[in-house]
Each structure stands twice: as C-alpha cells, then as structure tokens.
Amino acid sequence: MSRSKSCQRSGRHPSLYASLSSTEQAAVRAARAAYNQRNPSAPYYEDEEFYQQVYRAGGWFA
Numbered sequence: 001m002s003r004s005k006s007c008q009r010s011g012r013h014p015s016l017y018a019s020l021s022s023t024e025q026a027a028v029r030a031a032r033a034a035y036n037q038r039n040p041s042a043p044y045y046e047d048e049e050f051y052q053q054v055y056r057a058g059g060w061f062a
Contacts, residue, residue, distance in 0.1 A: 017047050
C-alpha cells in the first residue's frame with residue numbers, strides 16, 4: 001500500500017515540511033527564527049506548524 005493511501009485511511013497527512021529539500025527546510029528555519037524575533041509574544045516552536053500556518057500561507061520570507 002502506498003504511503004498516501006495509508007495516510008488517507010488513518011486520517012493522517014504526510015508532512016509538507018518533511019517533503020521539502022534540505023535547502024528549503026533551512027530557509028523555513030531561518031524565516032521562523034526571524035519571525036520569532038519580530039513577534040516575541042507569539043513565537044512558533046515547531047518548523048512544521050510555522051511552515052503551514054505562516055510561511056506557506058502568507059509567503060513569509062526572512
């Protein structure tokens with residue numbers, strides 16, 4: 001069974017962040033660090049959460 005089918009059956013979705021290249025992941029981590037410096041009252045601790053809610057949704061760039 002393919003990963004996508006097993007994820008569909010279990011209700012889980014594959015990580016979007018994990019599917020990025022190492023260069024893209026480094027860019028997301030840098031953007032998260034910059035975001036957290038500019039927004040200390042609402043920091044993001046998880047790369048996946050930051051990627052989906054801020055970086056991917058709003059085009060945040062460091």
